[in-house]
Amino acid sequence: SQTIHQWPATLVQPVGSPLSLECTVEGTSNPNLYWYRQAAGRGLQLLFYSVGIGQISSEVPQNLSASRPQDRQFILSSKKLLLSDSGFYLCAWRLRGVGYTFGSGTRLTVV
Amino acid sequence: GENVEQHPSTLSVQEGDSAVIKCTYSDSASNYFPWYKQELGKGPQLIIDIRSNVGEKKDQRIAVTLNKTAKHFSLHITETQPEDSAVYFCAAYSGAGSYQLTFGKGTKLSVIP
Numbered sequence: 001s002q003t004i005h006q007w008p009a010t011l012v013q014p015v016g017s018p019l020s021l022e023c024t025v026e027g028t029s030n031p032n033l034y035w036y037r038q039a040a041g042r043g044l045q046l047l048f049y050s051v052g053i054g055q056i057s058s059e060v061p062q063n064l065s066a067s068r069p070q071d072r073q074f075i076l077s078s079k080k081l082l083l084s085d086s087g088f089y090l091c092a093w094r095l096r097g098v099g100y101t102f103g104s105g106t107r108l109t110v111v
Numbered sequence: 112g113e114n115v116e117q118h119p120s121t122l123s124v125q126e127g128d129s130a131v132i133k134c135t136y137s138d139s140a141s142n143y144f145p146w147y148k149q150e151l152g153k154g155p156q157l158i159i160d161i162r163s164n165v166g167e168k169k170d171q172r173i174a175v176t177l178n179k180t181a182k183h184f185s186l187h188i189t190e191t192q193p194e195d196s197a198v199y200f201c202a203a204y205s206g207a208g209s210y211q212l213t214f215g216k217g218t219k220l221s222v223i224p
Contacts, residue, residue, distance in 0.1 A: 034211060043216040090154050099145035100212060102154035
């Protein structure tokens with residue numbers, strides 16, 4: 001069966017520090033992969049999506065970047081965090097014809 | 112692109128009553144409509160979905176209806192229980208050429224014991 005792993009679950013980082021969040025998918029190949037951010041009490045904001053290795057599409061200009069070094073690995077990064085980067089980050093995968101499966105999320109607090 | 116509107120933003124019901132959440136979409140090419148439930152501190156979980164060739168789908172206490180002509184779809188939860196309290200998101204997927212779902216802004220459902 002397919003599973004998605006996302007870590008860490010929580011993270012507290014100082015302003016100006018770097019960030020690396022990792023997401024891996026098991027039990028499937030060539031999925032579409034997505035990074036979403038959710039501010040407190042708000043909806044889901046699509047940050048990046050990828051349809052294949054090395055293929056990244058950005059939905060909003062921001063302080064973040066994404067990479068897909070392997071078929072089932074998706075990484076969200078920042079060189080210097082801002083206070084506004086705080087939020088709940090969700091990774092998701094999708095195969096054609098079905099809905100997303102979300103990871104358990106990472107709660108990021110920038111202090 | 113697709114635009115999904117979701118109402119209401121908050122909904123409180125007494126335990127045992129029914130809850131209805133409504134969504135409208137703009138792209139007539141959309142053909143897949145999932146609903147997600149997000150509990151506090153967790154990722155959204157798919158609870159039910161419907162495709163454009165179906166008008167209604169049920170799964171125990173949950174049902175979804177789709178009106179393609181009016182471009183709206185609804186989630187119905189009957190005999191609500193406290194564990195139904197969560198944020199619910201609707202979404203729409205436009206077929207070929209699109210790679211992502213478009214989500215509504217969510218409805219916070221509170222079931223009062």
